[in-house]
Every structure is written in C-alpha cells, then in structure tokens.
Amino acid sequence: MKAYLELIKIDIKLAMRQRVVIFFNYLFPLVFFFAMSSALKARSTPGSAAYVLTMSLVLGILGSGLFGAGVRAIQEREMNILRRYKVTPITSGPLLAASMVTGWVIFMPSIVMLLAISHYWNYMPWPDHMIVLLIFVSIALVSFRAIGLVIASVANTMQEGTILVQLLYFPMLLLSGATIPASAFGYKVKILSDFIPSTYLVKGVNRLLMSHEDSGIVWLSAGALVITAIVGWTVGMKLFRWEKEEKIKGSAKLWVAAVLAPFLIIGLWEARNEKPAQPDRGVNQRPPAVKMAPPANAK
C-alpha cells in the first residue's frame, strides 16, 4: 500500500510540473469551450450549451485516456524509466493504478470547472443527476485510460504507439457525435458510430446533461465502459512491458480489439435492432426552455 500511495503522490506531482499536462487538461478545454460557445452562440441558443460541454468533456476524456495514459507509458518505457522500476520488488499493478488515479485527480477539476462555466456563462441548467454524471464521467475516464494503457502495451515503439492512438482518436472524436452531430450522419455512418466506444460516452453524457430522468442508454453505456475498463486493466497488466527491448508479437495487437469487444457487441445489438436512428436528443434537440436560466442582463 505504501508503494501505491507514493507512486500516486509522485505521479500527481510530476504531472502538475508538466506544462503540457496543465495546458491539455485545463487551458485547452477552456479555449475550446469558449471558442465553441462563441461559434454556436451557446449563451443564447438553447441546447447549444450542453452540446458544447459534451464536446469539451469528450475531447478531454479522449485526450487524457489515449494521449495522457497511452503515449506517456510508451515514453517512459522508451526512456528506460520503467527499467529502473523493474529492478525493484514492485509489479506493474501499482504503476497502472497510479496512472489511473492521477488521470482522474487531474481531470476531475477540469470537469467541475467546465460544468460551472457552462452554468454561469452559458446559462446551462445544473444537471439533475450531478453525482451520476460525475460517476459516469469517472468511469469513462478510467475506461479510456485503460484503452490507452493497452495501446502502450502493444505498441513496440513511440512511432507505432502514435499511429495506433491517432487511428483510434480521430474516429472516436469524429464519429461519436461529439464534434459532428449524429443527426448529420448517413445511415451507414450511424451504424458505424454504434461500434465506437466514445459514442456511448457522448450518449451517456448527453442524456445526463439534458434529461431529467435516468435512461437505459446511460446504464448500457456505463456497463460497456466498465467492462472495457476491466478488460483493459487486465490486458494492460498481462502485456505490460518494462523495457523497450522486450518486443511484442504483431498478433498481440489484437488485444486492442478485445478491449473494444463490449462496443462491438452493443454495436451489433443496436444495428440488429435498427437503433442507430434512436432519438439522440442530447446532441440534436433542445432541452426544455423552462430549465434555461435567463441571462442576468437579459432584457
């Protein structure tokens, strides 16, 4: 336990000393948030505030998971830092746990900050299920960090890792409905988006931000994300490599598919039930106007 606590403590300290971490966790989401708020007139267009918040959260969670956890783990292996840990009696467990906890501790203030700004600046009503939302976002964060750790485990070099991260990051961002509204997708793209993990993150966050009632999609999404987190953690432990010289077989990259399997199953189920056209009111529909707080200076 002492090792876990020390690793978490030092991981958080080190992260806070990195300008790039501060920038991507706090400054970039803020800049993005205000830019999108302005572009979509979030202060005056009902529904846009929640849409902008969803975009900012998804962007942050994907970045924290794939770049924060994945790329950083590869960097530490390439720089022979993990090799120094290897000669001590600790296993990969405390290292992975520290990475998870650090990611959560660093990112959660950003979420709270964006929620508060959405409320006070964009007049978005507070979500009815704030605690559920924070738990859901935490699960998503852990889940995407687990995917990042699996990528780190199967990538032999930084170059390979960057390619794998980019291959997952952009489809997850563009096809999830976070950046391009799902209503703009054609039927085939909509089917495809049902197989993408971040789609369920978007659906879950949207539903929690804009609906007053819990919905099955939140629990379904949370379930898939939890399974992904567990599978990702297990695979990450199993394939963990301390040294850059320890290469992994090409076939091991299929473990990434194993981590994404829950979404493959949900996607198949959604496609079979012709659910891609399900109302996704979070992204595309306005929330009830009565919930919008009037601007303080509104006439």
Add this chain to the structure above:
Amino acid sequence: MTSDAVISVQALRKSYADLEAVKGIDFEVLSGEVFGLLGPNGAGKTSTVEILEGLRPRSSGEARVLGFDPDRQKQQLKDRIGVCLQATNLPAKIRVHEAMELFASFYTRSLSSEKLLQRLQLWDKRAAAYETLSGGQKQRLALAMALVNDPQLLFLDEPTTGLDPQIRLEIHNLIEEMRSEGRTVLLTTHYIEEAERLCNRVAIMDEGKIVAMGTPRELQQQSHSQSRIQIVCAQQLESLETPQWPDAISSAVEDHGRTLTVYSTRPARTLFEIMKWVDQQGLQLEDIHLKKPTLEDVFVELTGKHLRD
C-alpha cells in the same frame, strides 16, 4: 555451492533467438568480495548479470542468488539486492529526495534517505530536478538508490561507463567503501584499471564464455606476457656494449640513447643483473620502471582482442 557463496552459477546459458549470448558459464561469488565480470561489449556480461538480478529468464543452467532462484523468486530476491543499471533513467522533473523516498517505499526495509544523500554528497542537490543533475550526480543518485534497501548484495553494471576520470575516481572510492562495509558486489566493467583496483576476483568473459578467473594478481601471473624493465641514465648508452641479460627476450637502447628497455620473463633476476651492470659501468641512474603484464595484456593474450573493441 560453497557455504559462504552469495551467488552460485552452474552451466548458465542464455539465448536470444539464434544468438547464444551466454554459453554455459560457472562461477561463485563469495560473501564480502567484489567480483568483477570483465569483457568487451557483447561478451555476455550484462545478460549474465540481468539473469542474476531476476530481470530476464535463463535459457538453461542453475543460478542461486542469496539462496533464491532468480527465475522463480523474483520479488523476494529484488527486495534484498541493490542494482545500479547500465542504462536507466528517471522522470526529468522528479527531485532527488522524491526519487529516494519513492524507491524506498518499494522495499520491506529501507535506510534513511537523508543519510544516504549526505554520504553520496547529494544532500545539497536534494531539491534539484533529475534533469538538472550532471552525469556524475546522476550516477551517484543511482548508487544511492541501489543502497536504499540496505542490500547485502549489490549489482553494479558498468557503473562508470561514459563518466569523466574524476567522477570515475569518486565512484571507485564509493565502491571501496561498500567493500569495506562487508557488502558483496558483482561489478561488470570493461575498464581494466577498475577491475584491478576494486575487484578481489575477476572472471574474464568473451563471446559468452568465461576464459579465465582468479584474483587480478593470479591472472597476471598466469600470463605468458613479459614484464618490461626500463632504465634511464644520465649518460649515453649507445656506445656501450650491453650483455645478454638472463631471461631477457629482447633489449634495445632508445630515446636519444639514454634509455634501455628490456623485456623479461623473470624481471627480478633480469633487473638485478642490469643494476649490477649499471654499477660496474659507473653510470648514473636517473629513473627506473618495471611494468608487469596488466589484465588487459592477459585479456589480449587469451582472446586476441582488446577490451574496448
């Protein structure tokens, strides 16, 4: 296995795909000794040491370290040994005292970080980030971290490679201190002077095999190389007729005619005869050198290679 053997290795082999890096070696390291593995790059030293540290599995053979099997009892073994790796790093922004506290937390017992940092002359740098340390300071920190669990056995894998001579000297002093504390040290190096100065016993490795083993003195004595005797006189020697020295292989007058160099298989006897001759000739002796074969000479003789090839 000898009763006070801390490390015991029998018929140890390690292969990487088609490459056989270690080809069936046997040796023991006794408690309290500094044992050197000497050899050029690619000799199999690091593979051997990393097997013993529990970092990589052996292909075949037997190995026991502090009574543990490095393959099967890795965690127990790692808790008891100290390791200073050849190629390693720490996060750039970690501070010296943080690194010590972090690594101390991994072990079941640990020494005071403060005392270790003071001892390794890093106390003034305790708040400095790792990235700001010099090469020598980083190596001292690596040694401090290797000592953090108060290990009975230390593995030092080329601890001075790439460091300048002054820092190398500092590291040598530290290793001598460890030896005087009664710790057992397994040291790999390709620096001859390091092995000669620090090691109680040395195993010379080449192409995955141990080609010679013993104290540096024993190895030098086993050598067929000749000792070199060199005398410098105030007068010119070229005009004098030099006798056939006993046990000498060759002799020559060099350096403006004032230096006589003689190669001998029995330097004491030859030197005695040379001194008699100098006295008989009424020559004034200005300087005298006797150079015995070094481990490098032994290594070259055994392998036909130089250590830094």
